[in-house]
Amino acid sequence: MTQDRAGRRDVMRWGAVAMGSELIPAGAARAQAVPAAAARTAYQPRPVRSPDGVRLAAYEFGNPQGPAVLFLHGFAQAALSWDRQLQDAALAREFRMVAIDLRGHGMSAKPEGDPFYKPGQVWADDVRAVIAEMGLRRPVLVGWSYAGRVIGDYLTAHGAAELAGIHYVDASSSLGDPGFLGPDAGLLGPQAMLAPGIDAFVEGTARFLRACFVTQPDPADFQTMLAFNMLAPLHVRTGLAGRPGDYAAALRALRLPVLVTHGEGDRILDTRIARFTAATVPGAQLSLYPGSGHAPFWEEPARFNAELASFVRQAAAR
Template sequence: MSALKPPARRTARVTTPDGIGIAAEAFGAEPFGTGTRPGIVFIHGFSQSSLCWSRQTTSPLLSDFQMVTYDFRGHGASDKPADPARYKAAELWAGEVDAVIRAFGLERPVLVGWSYAGRIIGDYVATFGTKGISGIVYVDAVTANERRFYGSCNRLMRQMCSPDVTENITATRAFVGRCFANPIPQPLFELMFGVNMLVPHHIRAALFDRVADYDAVNRSLDVPVLVVQGALDEVVAPAMAEHITETVPNARLDLFEGAGHAPFLEAPERFNAALAAFVREVAGKA
């Protein structure tokens, strides 16, 4: 049997409305952005990068879709402005998402947001509404600030904001480990740790102190929403996913038993199958 061909890949440097350069990539057969195949925009989490989605962008289960990943501001290969104000306003994050969608010509894609990206999706909807998207997948996502919605990693995340290099590295290494309920291959751990350390401490601090208050946005959603949650998540408690499901009209919860904060990496086949089914369902309603 011949080996599967890797998906076509296209890179782009997208400029946000406030002038920040964003590193983005598109995966899928050409022509891209024609609207003939459903689109998916993957948004990574706090101190991560688009590389975390590699088990999705290379999956045969998702090869029928046009997929876009990007490093959001301050992360990965994107620009890293030092001014904390560049990470605060909802319209900045919303404009960034919109710029990425427009750069690749996607027509009403599904937004898939991991962890911190729950805030970013909330910012996008609060600014632009839902006319430009066809669905949302929240993955162990953050949309509210109540302490009961969080796990036991807040102290580590605050230490990741420290200018003390030793404290920062130690906390980051521990945090990456706590993202998983089971041991992961060493190369994957090293990749996740490496991209975490690309984010300067002061940028982490600017993101960490931003309040999450998206209940009103979630109540207003009029597109299909799938809530994916690792049952053993130590970063964002399953109570957050339950809250989102109860708040969003007609949302569905998919609980991944035995998985931690990154079910798309710990159980990629199951996650990719669930995502493919959701996107096809959403596309059929469009």
């Protein structure tokens, strides 16, 4: 077994260690090398309980004395989505990095019922609970895709006073314009990600994952992604769908560093939503990735990690 495959097996056990169960491992080779990432970084499982009693799986990496970065993943994803950031040795030396499985995802609890998923308050309180229980001092929030809405919920409920900055990554920051949706956004609906029946559910999830990338993951990486996507059951995905959310006022009120990153090949969310976010937030920076789809942090990790590090330094210095 290669060192990289052994490392991937360890990463697939994150949630299992935190929650007292085992996951089937899946190996993977890097499609694009990340500088200074020769060794796997250690992590600490940190379970957190939200105010409504939902148990959240959290994972801590890197320098405990460094500026804090809190990674929030997208619809049906997991903390493992951020593997190419959390396992980057240069980032780990400098920053305290925390990733969570959102409620209903990964190894976090998956209660049934719309009250656990529809209100924006529960998502806002999840983020605040992680910040408080883990003692994250002025973290930078990094939110991918659906997590843009989670950040919007947090800002609406709790404001931005406890944050150093926000990094939106191909993120949903508004539901107000159908033009913000890409040609494959329909895959988030009943024909794919919300399909009834196990065969259609698995196939629809695989179709959505394929649509997220310009450069497709290798088979082993794709196997890992499909595995952690399937940990988000239909009742959770349905609970996330159709939530109201108008975050324009919260965006306009921001007075802290904001970076907006977006892949120009994104078929889920059009680049117009990134331009909207950058134009709405005073002083926001916009960074477009011509060669990436919905997940530039995976497709171009070297560039993404360098820009993330520079942004966190800027935000922490305020």
